[in-house]
Amino acid sequence: MTRYVLRRAGQGVFVLWAAFTVAFFVLYLLPSDPAALVASGGGEVSQVDPTQLAALRAEHGLDRPILVQYGDALLGALAGDFGASYVSGASATALVAQALPETLRLTGAALLVAVLGGTAVAVASVLPRARFLRQALSALPPLGVALPTFFVGLVLLQWFSFRLPVFPAIGNEGAVSLVLPTITLAVPAGAQLAQILSRSLRGTLGEPYVETAWAKGASRARVHLAHALRNAAIPAFTVLGVMVGGLLGGAVVTETVFSRQGLGRLTVQSVNQQDVPVVLAIVVFSALVFVVVTLVVDLVYPVLDPRIQLRTPRAASRRAASRRATAVTA
């Protein structure tokens, strides 16, 4: 077990390095000049004197050879220091840390709503005896997946903030301001979860052990909830890991529509301004979240299903392959 975790941690470090490196060179390859963007002050055309621009470039070390810049940035990143934002001069790490709590609150709430709502819809789409009801409920998840986040957000705003002043349209103040963004972000995630869970539930309900449960006289609710759901949950659980990353990405749109402070907004702004240190800090942080979440998901498998054992990745994946919807890679 310890060996397994250590091995996975080592792979995680490789993923972080790769993410950092790819992001660094992609940003470097972009044709525009970050110094010129800073000098334009975010406003109209920059008219700054070329010598002043060169001075600014030198100040941020942008005049050094690319590999020197890369080595320097990598060493800094290892120490958790991504450098100072070109735009405001604030530490990139501090900017991410400042934006993070709001995004965690939003994605955490959305994850909770998505899991509860998604599970409820999935169970409800197999549980009722009435066929039409099951069919109607099965149609909900594809609809939820198809609706763009942007659209859901604006419709919710229109109805529950502009027409009926129930929730505030903008800002981060209080739990009330979290309601509409949470729903917006949770809809696609929850729908995706419900889609997978209900399909897997339907499959599980045809398994022999479920027949046995019926034969022993278990109630409809007990067969569905106690026997089938636990086994059916494994593919959905795998998706959950990927979904956390998706929620972080979805926060970009949700935070913009609801004018919330957070990592998504910081990402948009930093990419637009080509604020390289901040973008790198965000990329590495997001990669870290992915690594940790997939590891946690893999560690929880044996708890859900004792037949899954954590050994070397190759053996584990061979054993688990038949049960997993998506292969989990380090």
Added chain:
Amino acid sequence: MTTTPRAPRTQDPRRTPRRSVVGLAATVSAAGLLLSACSTGADAAGTGADASGEPVAGGDLTFAITVDSHCVDPQQVGNNDAIAAARQTVASLTAQDPESGEILPWLAESWEVNDDASSYTFHLRDDATFADGTPIDAAAVKTNFDAIVDLGAVASLGSQYLVGYAGTTVVDEHTVTVDFDEPSAQFLQATSTFSLGLLSPDSATLSTEDRCAGKYVGSGPFAVKSYTPDQEIVLEKVAGYDWGSEASSHTGEAYLDTVTLKVIPEAGVRSGSLQSGQIDATAALNAVDLPQFDGNGFWLSYRANPGVVFNLFPNESSPLAADEAVRTALVKGIDRQQIVDTVLTPQDQPATGVLSRSTPLFEGADDLLAYDPEGATKVLDDAGWVVGADGIREKDGRRLSTTVTFWQEPGALELVQQQLRQIGVDLQLKHVTVAEKEAATAAGDFDFDYYNLTRSDADVLRTIFSANARNVNQRDPEEVDELLDDSAAATDPEERRTLVSEASRLLLERGHAIPVYELSTTIAAADRVQGLTFEASSRLDFYDAWVTDGAGE
């Protein structure tokens, strides 16, 4: 605290006439406050609420901006939204009258300029202080100007205003002389801008990071109370501020207790928030949303941005734009009125010159900008551009086709594209992000550039076009450059006006500038908001703003 409205000023369509009152004007006469908020579209300079009632002190205002530039330091910012906050936190040496463009006293009571506009002496008023009580003296002015020059490219606007800066001399406690290596007639107007607004000497030496975060002590009627990135900037009134400029409608402290600038990136959300009362005003609504705020408990007020209007700037180092026939045909081939009528708001105006009508010393050149497709066709025919099989002209095997790369709203250019097709010119549009646009400009591989530039001084014409300055056309010096360069040294306004007007006519005649339309800024506000206006550079001024329910709670 005393707040004394100034006597009403004449020829001011947007400001509410105010009787001068003694002492605290804090009583709201209920009957008189039935606001008839209507706007009159006939007034080109702008329309506003016809408010009745005296301004009252107190109350809070929430204003929506579109983007947070992650900086609120007046000496560093260049984005209109950031400026909306930054402008309020600093006072400047001078102020500029929004109507006449005249430079008026603010922190400086008077000034002298030498003959070739290379040396300026300012006499400061002796009672003004920074928000922390430190006196604003000659030494503080020197510290600020020196610091802006040290900031270099980071002080994107201020460093341009101080090009050729030789140094500042403290003559005595309240007298300061600023010297330049070369004539710089634009500097007087520049002293009225927020970019050269004064921070306390201690603040001027802070790190750019702390200054961006709003941890500076300013000299304006408001101070930064709190700044939450991507969220809001809260300004609060500075107690004891008593040196408003003559460009404002009152003296004393600001009326509002606080101004909160909320960052709302989505235009639809700004509109809905204004409609539902979650914000009080904004200057960034989509054109289609504007009519619903014209009346119905709201008012609109607009003003053309001074400076260089949206222009196609020929890059004459490219073979296509080097052809004068092509350039002048483009000037004639654009139907500017149609652009305004079809794709822009009623608040936008067709260009009537290289500069916009709200720029001081502006003189229109409508005759040169009339829509003349026949004239354009003739110019191109005479130059040997022959219409090809697909309707696009050709000459020596080269098609009359070019691409414009830009990040601004595409509507106007899309119509220009259609109009130019009529005269056989193929204009391809490439709509990109600001970063991509910067890259394209740096590469220099284009025939025409497209943008506007806000500056409330005619010198902007010289800085852009002169072959000895930015030389946007990338051309060799010619007649027009003498006029432009002379205008930088002209201290007499009439002499400057003549030089600038002749230069802009020449630029149009030779096709060095191809004006399209004038950008304007429109404030949309709820009726409870009064007195919210534009300063001379079409930036927002919250100093005279007040809310009808501000007092009496």
